[in-house]
Amino acid sequence: MDTFDMNPAAFREGDLERIAAQAEELLARAEGLKDEIEGVVGTGExxxxxxxxxxxxxxxxTEIALAPRAMRMESQKLAEExxxxxxxxxxxxxxxxxxxxxxVLGDTPFADPTAIEERFAGVLDSYTATMDERLQVIHDAYRDRG
Known part of the structure; x- marks a missing residue:
């Protein structure tokens, strides 16, 4: 998976498209993962x-198996076991x-849900600040023309 600098100050115009592409790829991988997870069975003995x-x-x-000898255990001991x-x-x-x-997820920047939220918030803040600055430049240019 293509990576990029997740530092909000280093946000560039193309980063949003790359984030969207990575999110789509991750969703596709997560769908396959969902099916695999549904087949997982843990065992204890x-x-x-x-x-x-x-x-x-x-x-x-999904299953409890007791050997015949287990049935001779005291009920409390069997319950504890x-x-x-x-x-x-x-x-x-x-x-x-x-x-x-x-x-499936490896060490993608999206492997940790909390990190996703924090990174997205940082990128969004940086994007908003950049757009505000550009709008101000445009506004100032129009004001100076008139």
Whole structure:
């Protein structure tokens, strides 16, 4: 992806077009990423292998597997083990989603939503200031003519 100086003071006329093109490319990549993320499944398993949980990227539990021996555990111990393993599965799904996002978005200037907002605000402020200056020059030129 083509990059440019995101310093608002360095804003140039062509930067807005490049930002728009990069945003379009990013949206296309994000659409493909959405489908991949929907297929992500995280898994967690107890140390003894008696309890396994699978979780979708959305956080929805998709599978709980208990070995016959797990059914002989005290109910409180089994509940605790399920919670621990479910959290592991959730963490695994989250890590997989982050890895997918890193693969698709890489270190683009748009990978971090907060950074996008800050950068866009800076570019917009710089653009507005530049346009105000140019309008003032035009206004002054017309005033001096008359």
């Amino acid at each position: 107890s140390r003894d292998g008696q309890v396994r949980v699978s979780v979708a990227a959305s956080g929805r539990v 399920l919670l621990i393993v479910a959290q592991q599965a959730h963490d695994d799904a989250e890590a997989k989603v982050k890895a997918l996002m890193a693969d």
